[in-house]
Amino acid sequence: MDKHKPNESRRNFLKNSTALAALTFAPIAFVKAAENDDKIASLFEKVPLQLEINGELHKLTVEPRVTLLDLLREQLNLTGTKKGCDHGQCGACTVHVDGKRINSCLSLAVMNNGKKITTIEGLANGEKLHPMQEAFIKNDGFQCGYCTPGQIMSAVCCIREGHANNPAEIREYMSGNICRCGAYPNIVDAITEVKKGGQTV
């Protein structure tokens, strides 16, 4: 973890030096460095964080500024979730938090403490693909595939939320997922097929 961080030794020093302080003020959720250290290094220590990701409990520490998307991709190597625009405009980063679809690029990891995250890696049941994954393959619901994890995660919730009753409704409730290849008609077909198939998603 963090092995590429150039200032790792300093961070460790700060962490160790403030461990006693953290114990003394146990209710404080974040570990704050000594007041007289320089601002950049001292103000911002890592915050403990516990997440259940795809059914597995992770005990982590993160800087407060790390988004859920960056945590998944950079710290946990769950690179199925894609970074498209990184500004909440494209939907490539869509994951489920406690069952709801969200843009992980606009969610600070630390604010998800204690929550259950499902990413595209957690959708299949072992080797058995999720019905939505199968439908995307069958209906050719992608070309380059970059938006596909986000599309699939969003599509699952589109059905769960009850907003996949006709093509117009699917288009409206999938509008947060942009596909620059323009696979929209086939994506709508895939979602319609799963919805009509009546499988539990």
Place this chain on the structure above:
Amino acid sequence: MINFDYIKATSTKAATDARVKNASSEFIAGGTNLVDLMKRGVAGPETLIDITGLPLKQVTTDATGITIGALALNSDVTENAIIKQKFPLLSHALNAGASAQLRNMATVGGNMMQRTRCPYFYDIALPCNKRQPGSGCGASEGYNRMHAIFGASEKCIAVHPSDMCVALAALNATVQVSDSKKARQILFTDFHRLPGDNPEQDNNLQTGELITSVHIPTNNFNKSYYLKIRDRASYAFALVSVAVALEVNNGIIKTASLAMGGVAHKPWRLTEVEKFLSGKSISVDVFAQAAELAMANAKTYEHNGFKIKLGKAAIIEALTKANA
């Protein structure tokens, strides 16, 4: 993103105390706008106060109306059965905004607190009096297709981006806010402000005040419609939008409430139009006169002149659809 200190507030008082204590601090809930602004360097708080643990998510009803907690999610509000039935205008307006993912994150209070999407505000290389007071308004002489036609100033011609707020303005809502010492109410139409000489101030909240809930009074409106015109069919900010709420009996408008989005620094109530419509029989001619009246004092810039014609057409269509 510049790093910051993170505090998770355990009570409203702890949150507001922390906000006052830390001059460079912000509340954060959904984060859909603030995190974006921090990534772009438009916002750079030294401390973020996470308020998502506060008990402000409930939606409750009584004889006076409905009270929506500031932390209620946009998606929960739009799907709320009572809101769908009694305040469908709010449900429709919320659904017209953002995407399903963002509505699952964004809160009612955060929706009110979101900043303008004026590109000059968002690009820190460009002048903007709202972001950096005194630096000038890039939009007034620049590319201003999305900008205000009502209530703008020499300092700022940005518009407020919310759909929800347009509906809440039309529904005569009030906002409950608290700081460490006291709670107070603000009329929704007085919550946001016009830019004037201080466009850096979007609203009339005092430092340390936190929105706790929004109240919508019970009403007799039996017709409503939210029309949003945008550059694509979904998931875009309004060029213009119109919220219409009417009480109509036997084809005669008893009371009318109208507000527009995408035209001003705040949701723009059409009070003159409301007076004009009151007591009138429903007809396309009356709607057309209402639309003329609404746009009488519009002031356009180089690229947004189309908003006058579009605004008139939108008002006529919204009134027509409400009565369909």
